[in-house]
Amino acid sequence: MELLTLSIAEVGRRFRSGELSPVELTELTLQRIEALNPRLNAFITVTPSKALEGAQRAEQELRSGLDRGPLHGIPIALKDLIETAGIRTTCGSKILRDHIPQQTALLARHLEAAGAVLVGKTNLLEFAYGIVHPEYGQTNNPWNPLRTSGGSSGGSAAAVAAGLCFAAVGTETGGSIRIPASYCGVAGLKPTYGRVSLEGVFPLSWSLDHAGPLARSSEDARLLLEGMLGEPLPAVEVELGQLRFGVIQRQGPEVEPEVLEVFDAACRRLEAAGAAVQEVRIADLELADTALLNVLLPEASLVHQRWIAERPEDYAPFTRIQIELGFTLSAMAHLRAQQFRRHLTRQFLQALHRVDVLISPSVAWVAPQEDPVVAGQAGSAEGRRSAPHNLTGLPALSINAGFGAQGLPVGLQVIGRPQAEAFVLGVGTALERLLPEAQKTPPLA
């Protein structure tokens, strides 16, 4: 297990010194998946032959002096709505349960070119739309398998947290990377809107969709993002004591006391390190819940318009309701919500003129037993701290800040200016150093 929780940089060092080989590491990873996946349900499809083939190739290339960079030989996973040629891509749905794409998504092609080793396709909510399809079932949380790993990229978050891969790609429309990252105690980044190509990624709501990395640290997330982009993303060294942090959405009726306690403790540590921490108000932020749904619902319904008419029974019951709901909203409501996004972004940019980054709890609560549905009140409350950044498109990262009374992880979110993901990840790395007791792996046998 110890080898499977090393940092990507340390694995790379051992590969290059000959202490460890990509084949050895991939075999260990596949053994751990075999042992734990029945309990966690993190993978829909495991790809052992392809993984071992990739690991052997990486091993030969590294031995021969061909070095593809930090991800060369590193076992990774992809959320199962990212197309992979010859490997089924179900989107967590009955409708696409036998779908085998002919093409590989651009971000996955970049990862292949970086030498990453794909070990499998991870579980997700049906079409990433807020509820588990009964054919696949929930991804269980590595910190407590009676709780959810969160949605919709729960399989990616659980696989990373449990040491079933070193990093995984997720996607999100209202928080589906950061919510499971928070519940599973890992780092999850939503990059700036448009930064990562979504070619070959099944859409939920094209104007809100993002793909991003999940990993056990912000630095590992940076390395995966670099691989997804296919271009360098240099690390940014950050001195926390020289930064101004703006606190948003600290409170609210939905915020659990244990989340507030962990968040406040992190703020105190920041202040003790010399950082300036101040509360910041974002005007009209309370309208973001509605705006998100008024954008998301019609876009998602358009994506599903043919299937919802021809085979509605094949959707999970609440996925079907949400798709139907999108047909009842007016163009005015949708366009006003799109306009509101510009208004909200201006408020955030004005705040980010006064501080270097904004921070908040990632989610108001720790992992619940089940995922709430997107269009319900609990779903809105779950995404209240993540969804505004899908509306604005600003980069936002969740890192683990500590553990609540029940021993479950509590995420802290860092939000930055457009295109500032390297800086946001640098802040994440510095926060992880400030909060070393929060950087743990779950005690799975």
Added chain:
Amino acid sequence: MASEPKGSLTPEGVAQLAQWAGLRLDLDRAAELIPLLEPLLEGDARIARLELGLTPILGPTWAGAEEG
């Protein structure tokens, strides 16, 4: 200016909205949507009260925004 709906939605009305958008819904299913649709319309009415002007909606949300 939009006004807030106050329980005025009916299954027939919701089914008609869906049909105009291209989806046939029976009245039972339309009735299930009402409690989800009402808060969305109420929220839209609140957004409509903001002075958003003629904000273009193409391109990145931060395009042309002043950071100061």
